[in-house]
Amino acid sequence: MKNSKISSVSALEILDSRGNPTIKVYVRLEDGTLGTASVPSGASTGSNEAIELRDGADRYGGKGVLKAVENVNTEIAGALTGKWATDQRVIDDVMIRLDGTENKDRLGANAILGVSMAVARAGANISGLPLYQYLGGAGTPRIPVPCMNILNGGEHADNSVDFQEFMLIPDGAPNFREGLRYVSETFHHLKSILNRKGLATSVGDEGGFAPNCKSNEEAVELITQAIGEAGYEPGKDLSIGIDSAANSFSPNLNNQYDLKWSGKGKALSKDLIDLTGKWLDNYPIILWEDPLSEGDWEGFAQFTKKYGDRIEVVGDDIFVTNTKFISKGIELKTANAALIKLNQIGTVSETIDAVRMCREAGWRYFLSHRSGETEDSFLADFAVAMDGGHLKSGSACRGERLAKYNRLLEIEHELKGHSEYRWS
Numbered sequence: 001m002k003n004s005k006i007s008s009v010s011a012l013e014i015l016d017s018r019g020n021p022t023i024k025v026y027v028r029l030e031d032g033t034l035g036t037a038s039v040p041s042g043a044s045t046g047s048n049e050a051i052e053l054r055d056g057a058d059r060y061g062g063k064g065v066l067k068a069v070e071n072v073n074t075e076i077a078g079a080l081t082g083k084w085a086t087d088q089r090v091i092d093d094v095m096i097r098l099d100g101t102e103n104k105d106r107l108g109a110n111a112i113l114g115v116s117m118a119v120a121r122a123g124a125n126i127s128g129l130p131l132y133q134y135l136g137g138a139g140t141p142r143i144p145v146p147c148m149n150i151l152n153g154g155e156h157a158d159n160s161v162d163f164q165e166f167m168l169i170p171d172g173a174p175n176f177r178e179g180l181r182y183v184s185e186t187f188h189h190l191k192s193i194l195n196r197k198g199l200a201t202s203v204g205d206e207g208g209f210a211p212n213c214k215s216n217e218e219a220v221e222l223i224t225q226a227i228g229e230a231g232y233e234p235g236k237d238l239s240i241g242i243d244s245a246a247n248s249f250s251p252n253l254n255n256q257y258d259l260k261w262s263g264k265g266k267a268l269s270k271d272l273i274d275l276t277g278k279w280l281d282n283y284p285i286i287l288w289e290d291p292l293s294e295g296d297w298e299g300f301a302q303f304t305k306k307y308g309d310r311i312e313v314v315g316d317d318i319f320v321t322n323t324k325f326i327s328k329g330i331e332l333k334t335a336n337a338a339l340i341k342l343n344q345i346g347t348v349s350e351t352i353d354a355v356r357m358c359r360e361a362g363w364r365y366f367l368s369h370r371s372g373e374t375e376d377s378f379l380a381d382f383a384v385a386m387d388g389g390h391l392k393s394g395s396a397c398r399g400e401r402l403a404k405y406n407r408l409l410e411i412e413h414e415l416k417g418h419s420e421y422r423w424s
């Protein structure tokens, strides 16, 4: 295999899809090969996520990342110059040690992750392999089922829906291309339904519609209706996934909740668990993420005990892609799947460790974008490489989300039928 040493590492402040500053990294190798990567940013974050280093001052209406850029250009560049580009684990470990903190808050997880991803790209480029194959190895690539967020609420929209994401899951499609068609067509039908009902068709941060529904239940009803009007059978061709992102309506980040956007008011874990039971009986729901908040380990365990054999129960803010929390979750049967976000932990290697832990425990893992994204399609290749079988990247009506779906179309096309697509 061809290899080369890193000759330079540099960074630039760019903008993300919310118009806030983020970081883009360039890794150049001695033979001239280049790897680049841009870092996403979340809004509904877990408190144990690796720290995104931001400047004190506002730039472009959001806090800048000039200090993180400087850290890449100076300390990180100094430590990595001369290292072999394909030694991903070594490079990630050098940065972890250089940072020296538990949560990467000295150099910044955004700085470290940008470099880690750009190194992976440079490694793939010098190896002459597509990124998904470089990170995933040989074997039949599996193209993930696109869980498309078509209705937004919570922190991601200015409307009356408490739950953050309502996703369409084309689990009955024969391949990725068809799956993407199913969800896109249903998206357009949902738009017609909203128009007919006089509800807004403006979109939230991830490109899903953000109507002022009468209740959370109306949101899931509208989606079920849209599936039918698009000519698909709910529960056979297309199913539904929910991300409550319950942190965002839990004042104590534990077992108390306030359904503030819908005006339904105070609730306890038990109320949300009961509500889920009703929804599972009435709607074709097969996945539920963060039904409870990051401190409500007890509620999560009860939720999983009740519904874990019917649906995928995903922990996002509670596990933050960190093996320390995922291992606790496996032991306590807190969920049966983990959300996987590269920037929650801050290096490609540690993200792969989290995936491996899930796999070994028989858990599922759900690859995810962030609500603040860039046009970088790294996640698409990464999801194929990790063989997780499903990913979420928002709605295809926004370029930064579409970049991932289009890259997956391209990967599937290039594989000329030598790929798999299945929900389980």
Ligand SMILES: C=C(OP(=O)(O)O)C(=O)O
Binding pocket: 041, 042, 043, 044, 045, 164, 243, 245, 316, 339, 368, 369, 370, 371, 372
């Ligand atoms: C993608 C999500 O949102 P954010 O990036 O705002 O955390 C999520 O909560 O799963």
Ligand SMILES: [Mg+2]
Binding pocket: 243, 245, 289, 290, 316, 317, 339
């Ligand atoms: Mg989430």
